[in-house]
Amino acid sequence: QKEVEQNSGPLSVPEGAIASLNCTYSDRVSQSFFWYRQYSGKSPELIMSIYSNGDKEDGRFTAQLNKASQYVSLLIRDSQPSDSATYLCALRSTLNDYKLSFGAGTTVTVRA
């Protein structure tokens, strides 16, 4: 079982819709969770971090964490063509505190 799993996509959504991305993980003691956005040919850019169960909102982005079910999700409201990118889920475990484990990413395409 992969440590961090994401659907590779592509996830295609119309402009203005909500894009919903999911990430599941296998390590029960994972404590810190991050979402990165990566445009084609560019480096990952941190967009959200979440540490506690529940929702965290930042502009059009909402991260949701459920440690009991071992998943973290990212919602993008009012999707724009500029949101078209690959979104990487990453987590840090308290067992290996400095190692950030990444999923392979979900590619999102927002069609105008």
Next chain:
Amino acid sequence: ETGVTQTPRHLVMGMTNKKSLKCEQHLGHNAMYWYKQSAKKPLELMFVYNFKEQTENNSVPSRFSPECPNSSHLFLHLHTLQPEDSALYLCASSERLAGGYEQYFGPGTRLTVT
């Protein structure tokens, strides 16, 4: 300069060449990282430095040799690479090594080994 910078941005090298990648962070962070990103694969952690001391070598072949002279600079020395080493090499930094500190990435070096 702000954030994390990397040079060169693109590098083409033969298998017998020796080259170095440079990373500099202007964030006052104490931990620095090298990652490799190959097509359709998750980011792979290669090396970790904390206060310029290496804390992780993630089973990386010896043809990759890191160097961290201070907390702001990180190098990756390359020699006798293989074509499968062609990838995007990313440097990152974080304020501290442990805990929930966020990692920030540089723009990367696109390496092609011919």
